[in-house]
Amino acid sequence: MSPDLLDATFAALADPTRRAILARLASGEATVTELAAPFRMSQPAVSKHLKVLERAGLVSRGRDAQRRPVRLEARSLKAATDWLENYRTYWEESYQRLDALFGELKAEEGTRGGKPEGAS
Amino acid sequence: MSPDLLDATFAALADPTRRAILARLASGEATVTELAAPFRMSQPAVSKHLKVLERAGLVSRGRDAQRRPVRLEARSLKAATDWLENYRTYWEESYQRLDALFGELKAEEGTRGGKPEGAS
């Protein structure tokens, strides 16, 4: 995933209204007015949110007469999740490795030459 | 995870500088000036980014004399990832369920009473 897309995706997910829109879309396509209804918010406001979601690739638009149905774009949702998952795993591993090392050093220092725990 | 924390977390992750800071922290604690060095950016700017990361719980600060070492907060990183993963799974499942249903309906309609594909 490109950094720009990551920026756009996380930024898109950072808004509760947009997360609610995604949640709503999980139960099927919807038009802009349908999406706007529950939000006590004007139609243009929702259109703006949709544009943000679209720029992040989280959503795509169809065409049905004058309606522009919105649908979840599962693929790019998965891409974003995978990215986070991979990085998180890596970060966590590094952290734990360092933490273990630090713990070892501290233990050594404390006991002056008698490693207490099962340090490899 | 509370909506506010989700907002803060995704917003924090939406900035490439902050993601780079997290990546850097995976290889160990660092001070503000250490973190600021590679970024051709002033120290206060980095301090602001750190405050954003801290508000999201992604990072915590220690105290070592006048230094304030920053460390990755693996736990809340995991919380965020888990949240996304759960929701993504749910969304994707709903989507696929609906998509399959839609495919079935279309097939029925198209062939007028002779399901062509292996629809269960």
Add this chain to the structure above:
DNA sequence: CCTGTATAAAACCACTTGGTTATTGAACGA
């Protein structure tokens, strides 16, 4: 006690964001 160092805080600026209302555009239905 003064000096240097590490960080935070303040004040400021340009740009973006999330919202509004009003207007325009596109497609249908009669």
Add this chain to the structure above:
DNA sequence: TCGTTCAATAACCAAGTGGTTTTATACAGG
């Protein structure tokens, strides 16, 4: 063709963001 409906665009506004420079604070060490 005319009105209606769904959505996008425009123009605007308040508040937030990401950066700056300058100033203040806290601590260590001679």
